Amino acid sequence: MQESGQAAAAAPGVRRRGGLGQGWPLLGLGLAMLALMLALTVFAPLVAPYDPSATSPDSLAPATAAHWLGTDSIGRDVLSRLIVGGRTTLLITVTAVLIAMVAGLILGLAAGYLGGRTDEIVMRLLDVVFAFPVLLLAIAVVAALGPTVPNLILTIAIVYTPAMARVVRAPVLSVKRWDHVEAARSVGMSEMRLVLRHILPIVVSPILVATSLTLSQTIFTVTALSFLGLGPPPPDPNWGGMLSEARQFMELAPLTVIGPAAAIVFATLTFIIIANGLREVLDVGSVR
C-alpha cells in the first residue's frame, strides 16, 4: 500500500531491464505527464467547462457532448470537478512532500554529519513515528485535529519525514569520511560551507528519487483520507471524496467512479515513472 512505490526499488543486485523502458525516455514521459497534470490544475478555472459546484436537474447523466464524463448524483459536471479537484489533491500532496523533503534533509544532514548523540536522538525519535503504519497515523492525526487543508498538509509532512531523513542520513554518514571532505576541513573550510559544498551535492540524487516515490505514495494517502471522509471539507471537490461519494449510484453512472479512479492512477503512475526515470538517469541504487 503506502510503500508500494518502493517495490521496484527493492529488487537488489539486478539491473532492471525492459518493462517500462529506461532512462531519459522514461523520465521524459513522466515529466510530460506531470506537465499536462500541472497545466490542467493550475489553469483549472479556465479549463473546466462548468462551475464544479453548480448543480443541475440533469443528474447521473451519461457521457454527452455537453458533459464529457457525465454528471454526478446532484447534476454536477464530473469533468469539471475532476479538474478542479485535482487542484486540491495535488496542492496538498506536493506541498506536504516538499515540507517533508526539507525537514528530512535538515534532520538527515544533522544526524548524519554531526553523528554521536545528535544522531542517536534524532533517529530514535523518528523511529517512533516510523513505527506507525502511515495511513493509520495520518488518520489518527487528522481525526484528532480536524480535516482542514493545513492540517492535512502538516500531517502528511510529519508522516513522511522519517523516511526522507533516512534516505539523506545514509550517504552523509559515508561521505563525511571521504578524503576530499577531510582535505577541505584540513585547509580550514567552515563547517557550514563544507556541508553545502561537499555533503549536500551527494544527497541530491537519492533525495530526488525518494521525493518522487513519496509523491506517488502521498497521492494514495491523501485520496484515501478523503475517501474515508477525512479530506478537505465539501463542497470543494477532491479525487478521493469524489470516488467515495459516487459509490452510492455507481451502477447508474459508472463514469462518476471511473473518472476519479483514472485520475488517481494517472497521478500515481506519473510520479512512479518519474522516480524510475530519475533512478536510471542519476544512477541511484535502491532507495529505502
Place this chain on the structure above:
Amino acid sequence: MTRFVLGRLAWMVAILLGVSLVAFLLMRAIPGDFAIAAAGSQSVAPEVLATIRRDLGLDQPLMAQYLRWLGHALTGDLGTSFVTRRPVLGELLDRLAVTIQLTLLAAVIAAAMGVATGLAAARLRGVTDWLVRLWNGLMLAVPNYVVATLIVLLFGLYFPQVTVLGYTPFLENPLANLASLLLPALALALAVSVTIAENTRAAVLEVANQDFVMVARAKGLTPATILRDYLMRNALTPVVTAAGLKIAALLGGSILVETIFAIPGMGQYLFDSINSRDYPVIQAIVLVAAGIVVLVNTLIDIAYARIDARVQM
C-alpha cells in the same frame, strides 16, 4: 543472539511506549472540550460535565492521566465507547478476528500470485517477463481501494445477481464465509503481490547466475530439481521479508477495503468511529493496530537474525 533479542525487545517496549503516548496525546488534542465530546452534546448541565471530568480523570495533570490510561490499557480496559457506552475491548476483539482472517487470506493470495508471476517472469523471460513487469508497473499505481471499488462496480454492472457486499461469520457457514472474504482479500492482495513478484523475480535472477547453480546444471540435475532445490530455496528469504513488511500495508489497506465491501472488521469500525467522533474507539484501534505492526516487525527482525547471522552486527 540472546543479547540481540533482548536489545530488540527492549527497543520494542520503548517504541510501544512512544506509540501509546502519541495515541493518548492525539485524542487529548481534539478541538474543544473532551468532556463535551464524551457527553455527546453541547447542551449539558455543568454538574454533569464536572462528573464526567472526574470520572475520566480530566481534572488531573496530563502525565497522571496518561499513566492511568496506560495502566487501564495494559489490563485490557481500552475505555468506553462514546456511542454505545460499552467497553471498547469486546467489540474490538470481535472486529480484530475478522480483520486478521481477511489479512491472512490476502497474504496467502498475494504470496501465491506473487511467487507464481515472479517465477514465471524470471524463468521464461521474453514476452512473459515483459508482460509481468508491465502489469507490476501498472498495478503499483492502482491503490487497493480503487481496485475494491472497481470490483464492486464490475459485479454491480455485469453480475448483479452475485452478492459481493457483506460478510458471513465463519461459525455460521465456513464456505460462505470464505466466499464473502474472497473479493476483498483479492483487492487487498494485488498491490502486495506486485512487491512479492518483483522480489521473487530479482532473487531468482540473481541466484540463477551463481556458480553453484552452474555446477548443479553441469552435473546434470533436471531444471525442475534446480528450480525446487536451488532457486526457490534461496529466493524465499526476500519473499518472506517482503511479506512481513507488508503487514502494515495490509492492515492499513483493510480500513478502506472493509468499508467498501461492508466487512465488519477493525477497519470498518475505525471508519464508523471517525464519522461518529467516537474518540476512545479511534484511540484504541490506533493503539492496537500500531502495536500489532510493531510486534510483527520485531518478530521479523529476530527471525531474520536467526536465519542470517550477519543481521546482528
